[in-house]
Amino acid sequence: MSTSVTDFMKTSPVYEPTEGSTHTIQEGKEEDNTSFCKQLSCVCLCCSHLICTGSYGVLIELLVQVLHAAVMFYPAPAVSRLAAPLILDTRTERKRNIVDDREAWIETLDSDVSPSQIGLIKLHPDVFAAYPRLDIIHQNAVWQQKYRRVNYAQTKVLHEVRGGGRKPWPQKGSGRARHGSIRSPLWIGGCKSHGPRAYTTEFYMLSLMDRVHGLLSTLSAKFAQDDIKIVEDLEIPSDEAPYIEKLCEERHWGPAVLFVDDTDIMPRNISIATNTIFHYNIMPVYGLNVHSMLKHDTLVLTVAAVQRIEERLLFHLNRPDRHIVTSSRFKRPAI
DSSP states (O other): OOSOHHHHHHTSTTOOOOTTOOOOOOTTOOOOHHHHHHHHHHHHHHHHHHHHHTOHHHHHHHHHHHHHHHHHHSOOOOOOGGGSOOOOOOTTTOOOSSSOOEEEEEEESSOSSSOEEEEEEEEOHHHHSSOOOHHHHHHHHHHHHHHTOEEOOOOOOGGGSSSOOSOSSOSSSSOSOOOSOTTSTTSTTOOOTTOOOSSEEOOOOOOHHHHHHHHHHHHHHHHHTTOEEEESOOOOSOOOHHHHHHHHHHTTOOSOEEEEESSSSOOHHHHHHTSSOTTEEEEEGGGOOHHHHHHSSEEEEEHHHHHHHHHHHHHHHSOTTTTTOOOOSOOOOOO
């Protein structure tokens, strides 16, 4: 090419050189924003002129130099290593959520007037701060309602109906339809065809991880609503029912309270006090379930029960075969 791109741009009427700037599109040279915008507008006019005149070689050289100048004027931002996702899902830490540990007050049941707080306890975020899956909670609630439902309806089949042993009329010669018994499903007073039979159940086994996530979601939802209370133990000074009623009323625990401890043998006083109050129940920690937590307004856990719950749920949540484990041969029926 006899004429350089820079000389060709100088012939444009938009070209206005400023003092102290060379206006040469070269790689590695930095220009101010105003000068660059003027050159960009000049380049656009030059490109349109070159297209009209058919000078495609000069056009390609011009576009290459403009591209180099744009790269030098707007360098690519440096990639920070801190922008990478923070991974805490390790077997040692066992933290699946990037959240802080939850904290709750530890209370005692010594007084029925006001709660006496003796300290704080840290709760694992994977157990008490998980995202509450309402669909999984609903699946667990429906499953628990169905597995104890038994249908006792029963109808009699042909051999169970009284009578009908003799053939009502001969097979041929009468002109009437042939029948073998007056107790067949076609006759009034006969048996029922394909009727229900007794002791049928809707039982099916929910998968292990659905049950685990049901407990996690329910515990997290109850804790977010401030419906979980942590106590040191279940020892109360009196075995009278009015004492436990006044205690729950003063602490605003609601009409239905579930007490959970890590033992089968509950303290004597609380067992006697709640024996005649059907909306105050005590339960060992291995019997904790979604239906019981939803049915009660407040869940009262001992420190030992909290530790046991976290230990078992974290074990199943981080077990290596959690995606393939099956608990039973009973599967959910097809809908």
